[in-house]
Amino acid sequence: ALHARGGAPVRLFGRDAETIAAIETRHENPRYLPGIPLPPSIRPTTDAGEALAGANVVLLVVPAQSLAGLAATLAEALPADATLVLCAKGIERRTGRFMSDIVADALPDRLVGVLSGPSFASDVARGLPTAVTVAASDGEAADALARRLSTESFRCYASDDLRGVEAGGALKNVLALAAGVVIGRGLGASAQAALVTRGFVELRRLGEALGGRPETLMGLSGLGDLILTCSSPQSRNFAYGAALGRGEDLSGLKLAEGVFTAAIAARLAGESGIEAPIVETVAELLSGELSVDEAAQRLLMRPLKREVG
Ligand SMILES: NC(=O)C1=CN([C@@H]2O[C@H](COP(=O)(O)OP(=O)(O)OC[C@H]3O[C@@H](n4cnc5c(N)ncnc54)[C@H](O)[C@@H]3O)[C@@H](O)[C@H]2O)C=CC1
Numbered sequence: 001a002l003h004a005r006g007g008a009p010v011r012l013f014g015r016d017a018e019t020i021a022a023i024e025t026r027h028e029n030p031r032y033l034p035g036i037p038l039p040p041s042i043r044p045t046t047d048a049g050e051a052l053a054g055a056n057v058v059l060l061v062v063p064a065q066s067l068a069g070l071a072a073t074l075a076e077a078l079p080a081d082a083t084l085v086l087c088a089k090g091i092e093r094r095t096g097r098f099m100s101d102i103v104a105d106a107l108p109d110r111l112v113g114v115l116s117g118p119s120f121a122s123d124v125a126r127g128l129p130t131a132v133t134v135a136a137s138d139g140e141a142a143d144a145l146a147r148r149l150s151t152e153s154f155r156c157y158a159s160d161d162l163r164g165v166e167a168g169g170a171l172k173n174v175l176a177l178a179a180g181v182v183i184g185r186g187l188g189a190s191a192q193a194a195l196v197t198r199g200f201v202e203l204r205r206l207g208e209a210l211g212g213r214p215e216t217l218m219g220l221s222g223l224g225d226l227i228l229t230c231s232s233p234q235s236r237n238f239a240y241g242a243a244l245g246r247g248e249d250l251s252g253l254k255l256a257e258g259v260f261t262a263a264i265a266a267r268l269a270g271e272s273g274i275e276a277p278i279v280e281t282v283a284e285l286l287s288g289e290l291s292v293d294e295a296a297q298r299l300l301m302r303p304l305k306r307e308v309g
């Protein structure tokens with residue numbers, strides 16, 4: 001998408017030499033985006049220093065649990081005026097830190113943006129229409145980043161609610177796992193709709209408790225991404241949940257960030273005094289404390305209460 005803007009060259013860093021070589025020679029990423037032609041002007045490299053030299057916007061797309069490990073490289077090689085844009089959707093499971101907290105600890109005073117919202121990589125790579133949120137704690141910096149990253153098919157809305165955008169992106173993954181379980185276990189589309197709606201109540205409550213604003217949580221990076229990932233088998237979190245619900249072997253499945261976020265999100269909910277039964281049930285299902293049927297039963301057996309209030 002960035003390439004489509006024209007102008008500044010786009011460099012792509014990856015540590016897997018084979019994939020990088022394929023992108024360079026065949027202009028295709030056979031491992032992650034097979035069959036999708038990539039623009040030949042993208043310059044792939046396995047040398048982080050080369051990729052970062054002279055860069056003024058750096059998009060970090062490593063999984064959430066890997067970000068802290070990359071921070072040392074960044075501290076060494078990142079140009080002083082480069083803006084970091086965090087794209088991973090997760091919470092560090094050991095510490096409870098959001099992505100922006102990890103960067104703030106490793107690179108204090110650095111301008112940080114967060115890009116999140118409903119956007120499957122393969123849709124973006126194909127140039128299909130996509131709308132996302134780009135947040136920075138400084139609203140004008142967010143506006144500038146949104147202008148910089150938008151293309152005709154990749155529309156970025158600016159926000160100054162960094163935490164709200166991060167919280168929505170991390171929590172929707174946990175709920176997408178639950179939605180996948182519902183479908184995988186054959187509980188039906190009505191149960192799926194109920195799960196997503198009640199899941200959104202949890203996303204909103206917990207997202208607000210963690211510092212996000214309600215209108216952000218109702219926007220693209222919260223509700224929008226929740227709708228996408230809770231309804232499409234293209235979502236790896238949904239697909240993981242569906243495989244779990246069907247009782248299939250989970251080894252070999254693609255990265256599902258919610259697997260790493262569930263327990264820490266449940267802990268943060270507990271610490272904030274927030275009721276989050278779906279998030280807690282997903283955490284216990286993943287840790288093996290509950291079976292799929294016990295998890296479903298537990299959610300159904302919750303005491304009756306008013307829908308709102
Ligand atoms: N794939 C998608 O459609 C979308 C993914 N995201 C988010 O982006 C993040 C990454 O997801 P994917 O790219 O799909 O995961 P992935 O598992 O497909 O790819 C992650 C890549 O990062 C590499 N990596 C891990 N640690 C690294 C390190 N320290 N240095 C260099 N490379 C490293 C891995 O080798 C792998 O190639 C996740 O947080 C995900 O939630 C967000 C929106 C869409």
Ligand SMILES: O=C(CO)COP(=O)(O)O
Nearest residue numbers: 117118119120235236237
């Ligand atoms: O975040 C995503 C789309 O917005 C991708 O979702 P999955 O990680 O579940 O595939």
